[in-house]
Amino acid sequence: MTTIKDIAKHADVSTATVSRVLNNDKHLSVSVETKKKILDICDEFGYVPLKKRRPQIEEGAKTKEIGIIMYCSQEYEWEDVYFLSIRKGIENECRNKNVLVKRIIHLGDQSSKEINDLDGVIVVGIPNPEEEKMLDETLGDNIVYVNNLVENDQVDNIIIDYEKATNKALDHLLELGHTRIGYIGGREHRGRSGPEMANPRKEAFEAKMNSHQLLNNNYIYLADEFLIKDGYDCIQHAIKNKEMPSAFFVASDAMAIGAIRALDEQGLHVPDDISIVSFNDISMAEYTKPALSTIKIYTEEMGKHAVKLLLDRFDGRRIPVKVVTPSKLIVRESTKKIR
Known part of the structure; x- marks a missing residue:
């Protein structure tokens, strides 16, 4: 359950400041922007005071x-x-x-x-x-x-339904004229240390691209997880291997954020040079630069x-x-x- 300590860490303020904002302390001297930031974070993560x-x-x-x-x-x-x-x-x-x-x-x-x-x-x-x-x-x-x-x-x-969701993303790229489409994703495991298992997004990607005779395994990049750094590292590998498609389907918004950062550092711009469509539609997706085209999961x-x-x-x-x-x-x- 989200705590005041979590909210304080995310807002980069003290726990006392969070507590006083939530208790509407009129003697607290902080900016309107800081108060709004704290309240927005509480709302995003569903924090409700114990009382x-x-x-x-x-x-x-x-x-x-x-x-x-x-x-x-x-x-x-x-x-x-x-x-x-x-x-x-x-x-x-x-x-x-x-x-x-x-x-x-x-x-x-x-x-x-x-x-x-x-x-x-x-x-x-x-x-x-x-x-x-x-x-x-x-x-x-x-x-x-x-x-x-x-x-x-x-x-x-x-x-x-990962197959249907993935197909929506790929149909969007195909309709835009992309035929060299890559995949960036993480690896799935059962439990903490269980065996690796098939990733349904990757399987759906491969099936869809195969059906159009467009699958190129050189455009598939996998990381250990689905976080920002993993997306960043996948693009670094793609650039090193000189295997760059015109578009990527990325298995999470977090990975897409890292991928865009890595591309930008190499002078490649999204979407002018490479298009990216990702997965999840987390709250940050519409505020990234550029804002992410993505598959919304409720x-x-x-x-x-x-x-x-x-x-x-x-x-x-x-x-x-x-x-x-x-x-x-x-x-x-x-x-x-x-x-």
């Missing part, structure tokens, strides 16, 4: 207590807010439904002891098979998986829907549900018709 949470927790009869298991680190959440946005949706809906988020566990570092006192959990990301088995044995049906299609077909899933809604599915389970539903999240192409400034 506003307590009435919801204390009202009513039996408050359900759930856990959120995040298969990413807290540092990863702050750099690529895709996962943070899902968690924000979960926490906001829990407040609305009088559900207490008792425990947030990062990197899947959970044990049966940590979760057996919970009514249910929402798992964001991909556990390894052993972790998945432990969750199933401890909580039964009271689990909702987000962004992961697990082996157990008796639990609820909220997934993304991450906050995914989190809200996960809570609703879990509450349905508490009410006795036993039929498993799989929800496929829609996506939408957002065209901004980073793509352009090829010259």
